[in-house]
Amino acid sequence: MVKTTYSLKQLAEFLQCDYVGDTAVEVDAIATLEQATKQQLTFISQDKYEKYLPDCRAGILVLKPEQQEKFSGNKLLVTDPYMAYAQLSRIFESRQRVAVGIHPSAVVAESAMVAATARIGPNAVIGEFTVIGEDTEISAGCTVGDASRVGDNCLLHANVSVYAGVTIGDKVIVHSGTVLGSDGFGFAPSQQGWVKIHQLGGVRIGSRVEIGSNTSIDRGALTDTVIEDNVIIDNLVHIAHGVKVGEGTAIAGCVGIAGSTTIGKNCQIAGAVAINGHIEIADNTFFHGGTIVTKGVRESGAYASTPPMQDVRKWRRNSVRYTQLDDLANRIKDLEKAAK
Template sequence: MAVKSFSLKYLAEFLDCEWVGEATYEVSAIETLELAQGNHLTFLAQDKFAKHLPACRAGVLVVKAAQSDTFEGNKLLVDDPYMAYAKLSRIFERRNVIRPGIHPSAVVADSAVIDPSVGIGPNAVIGEHVKIGAGTEISAGCVVGDGSQLGDRCLLHANVTIYAGVFLGNDVKVHGGTVLGSDGFGFAPTQKGWVKIHQLGGVRIGNRVEIGSNTSIDRGALTDTVIEDGVIIDNLVHIAHGVRIGEGSAIAGCVGIAGSTTIGKNCQIAGAVAINGHIDIADNTYFHGGTIVTKGITESGAYASIPPVQEVRKWRRNSVRYTQLDDMAARLKALEKAASTR
């Protein structure tokens, strides 16, 4: 893969910002403040890292103007260095783009409607009546089930599985190993065992959604599971049947969301949160990592449900006291009652 390099002037024009230094100076990668060398760009996003500036050897520094005097090299002067880094990371990304066309080893149904600009990699399988929009890339080993639709400029990394009847909007990115549209966990109990409830809904993914690797989003039992525009989902997340995730929400790794729950807009769900089914979560809600959500949230805000880490011996003592709380509460209530009758 050819190494990309960009001049200081080009980067300044890309960010639409002021610059100081040698216009033609080129860098080919982004690195941390401590490790950056002459061919690297780096950035100062937090004041606590300013102590590294005097020793920084980066070729280009992204920095606020007020903090730039400590560094004597090439500089890009911006209001928000972290946001500038986020924008620059796109052009420095090293990924082989799948060129338009269908790899000879791919299997594509005759009834599929595929824009000429779509790239389909080795051993991909495209089912009957699939529709794929302009500029979309399908990596090696992906499966797109019958009747599914992918919008423009989507990217499926290797070995993504999309079941039948799944809809993706525009600019959706799905990382390797993820499954969209698998059956929801629906079974009716009988004396002779479990009877499967066939899942008749689908999955609808909005625009500008990114889904991490090895995540599963189940199809709905009757209505669709819906992921609205701008949602970002980390690795190893399970979203059950009939769930709706509101626009702009962010879900970190190892989260589990049970069926028919609605998550509001612009929510942030930290790692390993477990959310009960058939509840509603208000817009702009934040859950700390490991929180167990057993009931709906009607007011936005930050919520947590587990104690912070503590030394083991202290944790053991507190765990014993926790089991004694019910008895202690009953004794306290009795004492209060006795005191009130005197």
């Protein structure tokens, strides 16, 4: 694969920022501050990393204007180096796109509407009455079920499964192994065993959403499961039937959200958080990793429920003490009554 190179001047024009150094110097990749070579670009996002600058060998360094005297090489001067790194990462990405058109091995229903600029990869299956938008890429082995709709400029990586009746907005990225629209976990108990409740709703994904690999978003029982615009979801997340996730919310890996819960806008849910069903979470709520959310949150803020890591011997002692708290509380109440 041939690498694309960019000069200091080209990168400054791309970022619309000031620069210092040789305008013709070129780089072909982004690397860490400690490992970057003269053919690579790097950045410094926090002051604590300034200690690495004397030994930095990068061809170009992205840093704040007030830090420029600490590096003698070629540099791009920006107010937010981390944001600049995010923007630059797009142009250095080397992923090869699927060719425009429908691969000969793909199976596309006659009733499907596939945009002329769409890209349908090998062994993909597009169902009846499904719509695939402009410049959208459906990679190898993907399935998009009947009457589903995928908007413009989307990317479904290999082996994504989209069930029937799923709607996906524009500029959505879905990573491999993810399932959108699988049945919610709905069963009615009977003397003969569990009776399946067929899930009659769908899934609606907004625009500018990214969903990690091996994530499952279930269809609703009666109403749609909804993921609003600008939501980002990590790998191995389960979102149950009828959940609503508000705009701009971020969900880290191994989170589980039970059915019919509403997550507000601009929330941050750290890894391994478990959220109960049929509750509401306020906008701008932050859950620390491992938090078990058993009830709704009415006021925005930061919440945690798990104890911090500790030495195992101390943990054993504290675990025993935890089981004694109720008895201790009752003894204190008895002592308070006796003292009156």
